[in-house]
Amino acid sequence: MKYLAFLLLLCGAFSQAQRADVPRDQNAIPDVVDSLYREDQFYLGLAFNLVTNDPSAFSQNGFSGGLNAGFIRDMPINDRRNVAIGVGLGLSTNTYNSNLFVGELEGERTIFQVLDNQTEYQSNRFNTNLVELPVQFRWRTSTATTTNFWRIYTGFKLGYLFHFKSTFKQDGITLKQTEVAELNRLRYVGTLTIGNGSFNAFVHYNLNTLFNDKAITTDGEQVGLQPIKFGVEFYFL
Secondary structure, three states: OHHHHHHHHHHHHHHHHHHHHOOHHHOOOOOOOOOOOOOOEEEEEEEEEEEEOOOOOOOEOOOOEEEEEEEEEEEEOOOOOOEEEEEEEEEEEEEEEEOEEEEEEOOOEEEEEEOOOOOOOOEEEEEEEEEEEEEEEEEEOOOOOOOOOEEEEEEEEEEEEEEEEEEEEEOOEEEEEOOOOOEOOEEEEEEEEEEEOOEEEEEEEEOOOOEOOOOEEOOOOEOOOEEEEEEEEEEEO
């Protein structure tokens, strides 16, 4: 029995030696590291819309939200590839609930009226839809093998407001207005995104007002309205 045990031990050692001689890449899938990786990303953002530069009696009511989505092409500018320029294309839709009535008088002239507390209505809001061109300066702690990393992206968005609709509902009556000549359809927006992994916080500050200098309320004030968007943004490769 002693000789049998010794023989089995010797065979086991010989078998281990044979396996050790087999090159590793024949028994395992080798790791492939992309030294020229990019952070090309689809993005989806959910926002809360605030408004500044508004008439004195203007107020927001209810929830004013926004949704933006698109794709950004990543172009690294250093050897480590953690600094890059991003250029993309996206869409954005926004809702603003407030006491600003936007309608039309005879002769297709737009009327802007800040509704007082004595005016009863079910809802009053306007919606905007935009196509956007985001440009970002991107810094992150990413490597070719990490998927969760910190990022700081700053830049601007050039947008075009291609659709506007105001909706006023009162006692079963619904008034809608889509043609507003006083809109600043070309939008300039400063952007900042900070986060980790797929979850990120952002702020978008409109550099120009939604309405031009010709937009005057019935009280003689400029309408203006300069949105600031706060929200969360998700990036997907």
